[in-house]
Amino acid sequence: MNNQTSLVQNIFRLILAAFMIYAGVSHLTFNRIDFQAQVPDWLPFEKDLVVVLSGYVEIALGLGLAFWKKQQVNFGWALAVFFLLVFPGNVAQYLDGKDAFGALDSDKARLIRLFFQPVLIVWALWSAGSWADYRAKKNKN
Template structure:
């Protein structure tokens, strides 16, 4: 898979997104576990705490790769975008169920949050050059 050259701003934003993922992973695994459990849909067949722990491990891995493994940035960008798609049902469940967590204590704030998930997907793909690889005509 190609690893296209990215601009300085893309590199900075890739590292910021990776650092954000590492920070979120720490929350998943420690002080915010209960709040993250509020986002796990009831229909998942695994225990909510297990889902939070596993997603925290995935977040840490993806964040680490985004920050430190630039030779594989496209792969990590695609993987992170897929991860953002996979966790979207949790955000929808939080909205539909009216669950308060992370300061989202109104239906309006939970609804607005849903519109940020596509931006995170674009951020992951653009900042790593994955967008260029996926949508090039070559």
């Protein structure tokens, strides 16, 4: 496993980790209702349960990304998968026209937000060295 990441990558990894911890805590506290707007109606679970569980996952991913250096590559992949898994909720919020967070109060704002999901995925894979590790392993074979 290649844990060779640059100073810039490590700074961005820690920023992303802090963002995830903050988002997770906000799932459990002051943004709990707003996050329920992102849970698709077709999901067969109570919206509050999904918000609470995803909050705990975000906190765990953020803490792991920040502090478990030996596993940062794996946490980068896990976070990228998490961002993929929550994307349908963002799409549902756009399609259903549900407002949240004060800023997601128009179709334009909700649509623009969708384009940030790939950025988050790339950010997770790059900052944790996950993509470089994958390429290095692939080149060995």
